Amino acid sequence: MLTGAFATIGGYWKPLVGIALALFGAATAVLGVGLAIAFSTVAANWDDLTGPGEPDTAQLVPLGIAFGVLMVIGTIAYLLASAVVQAAVPVVLQEAVLGRPIGFGAVWSRAWSRVWAMIGTVLLLGLAVAVPFLAVMATMVATAIYAITLGDSDTAGPLFLLALFGWLALTPVAVWLWVKFSLAPTIVVFEGQRPVAALRRSAQLVRGSWWRVLGIGLLAFGLASVVGYMIQMPFQALGMMPGSMDTDLAGEPSGGEILALLGGFMVLAMISGLVSQLFSSIFPPLVTGLLYVDLRMRNENLAPVLAEAAAQTLPEQYGPPPAAPV
Incomplete structure (x- = not known):
């Protein structure tokens, strides 16, 4: 599976990397x-925020709104980009x-036609895995509120431990649902x-x-995480260099210098x-797609169908076969 995924990346890296690079x-x-807009808001109010005394609530509200809007916009943008890339990988x-x-162009057209179904599937998959944990978390929050309001620590302690053990016990259930x-x-x-229907079909094939x-999926995600971390390490080192090369340690840095260093670090990040993200968003879905094909070959005799479809593409790529000698 891993060899097939790397071979697919090597043979089809242009559409795979191209669409991932464009979207992300x-x-x-x-x-x-x-x-940049959020930093401009901070820079405009930097003297007020760092002056003597605590800043007023009115001064913090624009800052909170700016970063809150930034978080929402970033989440939506990355969610949409991830959905299109996750649909593009099976297309390729x-x-x-x-x-x-x-x-x-063909990858984009076919992936975009399935993007909303992909978003719905990913959300349903996330809910199926997260619902048990959300139930336990609600129990823990209710227990904490009960302990704070009534001050009954003798009852709240055992309830909190019971919720914690429930959290640990539900972890295998969440993993089972994720694999299924x-x-x-x-x-x-x-x-x-x-x-x-896709969730039901997946459960049927995984049975x-x-x-x-589970083993192949964990290996794929683990390998993608390691490669992603190795890619990020040089950039993180570059982000730390301006601070480590600063020789003026006696003087207090100005607000502009702090913003410049922070901005440079965030740009590198x-x-x-x-x-x-280019690798971690392509490699695991490729392995999952190859697992899907492999399971259908084993359980539904897909190999002859694929061989016949591949044979039909040969005349399109290489022209008609040569005529038999007379």
Whole structure:
């Protein structure tokens, strides 16, 4: 599976990296514009915020609104970009399995047509995994409120421990659900299914191969995390260099210098995150897509269908076969 994923990246890196770079680059640009606006708000009120005494609430409200809007805009931009990329990877894999080339425009068109179904599937998958934890968290919050309002620590302590043990006990359930429904994003593209039908189809395919899907999935995500961390390390080191090279340690830095250093560090962090995101958003979905194809080959005899479809593409790529000698 890992070899097939790397081979697909090597053979189809232009549409894969191109669409991921375009989308995450656009999301990063949107976040950068919002960050610049937020920093301009901070710079305009820097003297008031760092002056003697505590700043007034009226001075902090614009700052909170600026960063709150920035957070919402960034979340929406990255959610939409991730959904399109997650839909584009199976589109490319469909053609890679058959040995057919595919261009950027075709990938974009087919991925965008499935983006809303992909968003719905990812949200349902996240809810299925998070609902048990949310229930336990609600119990812990209710316990904390009960302890604070009534001051009954003798009862609140055991209830809190019970909620904590419930959290730990539900972790295997969340992992089981995640593996069971992990093929749903690929099914949304490969089979054109709706979110609920894709979850059911994933559960059907994973049945009997749960441990295998878990092992390969963890390996793919672990490898993507390691590679992403290795990519980010040089950028983080560069971000620390301006502070470590500052020789004027006696004087207190001005607000402009602090903003410049902080801004430079955040720009490097966004660039490193973008580069890391390119690999981590492509590699695990490729492995999941290959798992989907493998399970269908094993359980539904998909190999002859793929071989026939691949054979039909040969005349299109290389022309008709030569005529038999007379």
